[in-house]
Amino acid sequence: MENVKILICDDSILARKQLKDAIATCGYDNFLEASNGQEAIDTYKEHKPDLVFVDIVMPIKDGVEAIHEIREFDPTAHIIVVSSVGTQTQLKNAIMEGARDFVQKPFSTSSIKDIIRARFEGR
Amino acid sequence: MHTQFFGNFLLNKGIISPEQLVEILKIQSTTHKRLGTLAIHAGYMSASEVEDVFVTQTHYDKRFGELAIELGYLTEAQVNELLALQLPNYMLLGQILIDKQIISHVELEDLITEYKSVYEIYDLELMEEQKHMVDKLLADFYLPEDLPHAEYILSYITLLFNDLVRFIGEDFTTLNIITLPEVPTNFCIFQQVEGSFSFMSALDTDRETAITFASRYMEEELYEFDEYVSASMEDFLNLHNGLYSVNMSNDYSMELHLQPPAEHKEELLATDYPSYLLPIIFSFGTINFIFSVEKIEE
Numbered sequence: 001m002e003n004v005k006i007l008i009c010d011d012s013i014l015a016r017k018q019l020k021d022a023i024a025t026c027g028y029d030n031f032l033e034a035s036n037g038q039e040a041i042d043t044y045k046e047h048k049p050d051l052v053f054v055d056i057v058m059p060i061k062d063g064v065e066a067i068h069e070i071r072e073f074d075p076t077a078h079i080i081v082v083s084s085v086g087t088q089t090q091l092k093n094a095i096m097e098g099a100r101d102f103v104q105k106p107f108s109t110s111s112i113k114d115i116i117r118a119r120f121e122g123r
Numbered sequence: 124m125h126t127q128f129f130g131n132f133l134l135n136k137g138i139i140s141p142e143q144l145v146e147i148l149k150i151q152s153t154t155h156k157r158l159g160t161l162a163i164h165a166g167y168m169s170a171s172e173v174e175d176v177f178v179t180q181t182h183y184d185k186r187f188g189e190l191a192i193e194l195g196y197l198t199e200a201q202v203n204e205l206l207a208l209q210l211p212n213y214m215l216l217g218q219i220l221i222d223k224q225i226i227s228h229v230e231l232e233d234l235i236t237e238y239k240s241v242y243e244i245y246d247l248e249l250m251e252e253q254k255h256m257v258d259k260l261l262a263d264f265y266l267p268e269d270l271p272h273a274e275y276i277l278s279y280i281t282l283l284f285n286d287l288v289r290f291i292g293e294d295f296t297t298l299n300i301i302t303l304p305e306v307p308t309n310f311c312i313f314q315q316v317e318g319s320f321s322f323m324s325a326l327d328t329d330r331e332t333a334i335t336f337a338s339r340y341m342e343e344e345l346y347e348f349d350e351y352v353s354a355s356m357e358d359f360l361n362l363h364n365g366l367y368s369v370n371m372s373n374d375y376s377m378e379l380h381l382q383p384p385a386e387h388k389e390e391l392l393a394t395d396y397p398s399y400l401l402p403i404i405f406s407f408g409t410i411n412f413i414f415s416v417e418k419i420e421e
Binding site: 011012013014015017057058059083084085087089090091092095096099100101102104105106111 | 135151154364381
């Protein structure tokens, strides 16, 4: 589990903390963090994490742009959107850019656990 | 109140694939609402009754409305009423799923019930007293007469009261809204919301009150004014505006885009439009909610 890297991109330090706490309950704690879309892209390219959680509303580059660029760099990137925003266009754009799942904030720990299990089952 | 978009709910439940959802959303704007879907939405017909009419329609060359009246499911007045009814997005999405034979009417009915019970009712399923309290606050609440599009603002304020009860606590009351050209601020967090209904929203308070507000929001005791305090205030505002965007998408098919929340560092908060200040008085201090409506497109 130690070599599994998880990238968390959210401009809110609080949201990042909540996500890390939820993921840590599954035994994963090797985190990379980014507070805007550009940082997320740069961090992804440098570390190639196994799973990415990304918020939609972020400064500099938003989540949808970040997903686009990450998937352009690595079409196999596994990206999950975590956001409180829920308009149809944003959801559609995120999926079209290659997001695997969309978690609505405020999220429950169990919804994060489900995602972690689905991603790393049998690994 | 909806806390997530219906398409997302279907996706999470595995009813549809991401590809199917994208396809459905693409054709949604050109899809016409159907009487059967409207009748289920209005509660005039059950899903099995609608299916019954569809089956009958295969034997008789008649319109849905005519047959529903003949079969005694609807009255003529109800048919006319339904034709004028607005259909929320989630029902239209459901109708497309039925057309594509992904689900049946009965399955849609069950899914809508589940969607509403999990994602709509649950936050309103606040304790009875809390609900009563929000109702009372709203009953005593007056919107300034010069405020444009009171309907949107009122649903925004209703959600704000519910979110405050849900995330911070019920020990608050409000004063009447004050209209100001600009607002002097203390510790202020603001967020811009853009779309056909554009507005600026902000929370302003003193640092001590912000610490308690953040402690309650995080469910963790904070003792000093640090980055978690401002992050909590920003997170609350972002969450609240995010939920509002889900509501507007569901109820009015309106797409709103949120800018990231940020701290307002100037001493005065001013936009090109009048600002409205709503004082929210908690037992631990006062938080001013400030908003300014910049654009509404009909």
